[in-house]
Amino acid sequence: QLQLQESGPGLVKPSETLSLTCIVSGGSISSKTHYWGWIRQPPGKGLEWIGNIYYTGSAYYNPSLKSRATISLDTSKNQFSLKLSSMTAADTAVYYCARDRKVETGFDYWGQGILVTVSS
């Protein structure tokens, strides 16, 4: 059974860079039939797609984040990561990592989510 687990700080200061990692178990991030993605949800609000990465390293981002996001893979550790720079209070959210199917589409496996608060 595939499992994803987010890890990282729960509190980040304004202007700093957030670094989150998603550890994948029960499956390989080198899969040719899946993307690996990050999605966030501000408290009480809807879902926002941040970006996806493919096993080749090709990454796709939400243009609304204005190039602040970087997603990378570490195949040796079977994990992928998100860096989001210039954090502000508007970036306070639950951050989820998830597996996205390349063919049938849809995020079919999700991590439990990690709440990241931006505050000094």
Add this chain to the structure above:
Amino acid sequence: DIQMTQSPSSVSASVGDRVTITCRASQSISSWLAWYQQKPGEAPKLLIYAASSLQSGVPSRFSGSGSGTTFTLTISSLQPEDFATYYCQLANSFPWTFGQGTKVEIK
């Protein structure tokens, strides 16, 4: 970028009711649409993919239809565990976009 408009934003319904949620795309996305259910404090759960295909393990009272720009999620007979928020998601070309969400509440 393609915009997704979901309606209604909330609906009050009773157990046993039929509930329909609509998602409209600003341009044709063929059948590249997914639907999710999210309960408070939980990660979203994939219900429907490719507009009308039921994800494994999802009860058959959930169904999806539509193509092009207009899509619907139907719950044929609402059960107590179905009270949740539902989201559609564009999945034809990046950037992916989620609808604003529809909260299904107890009447």
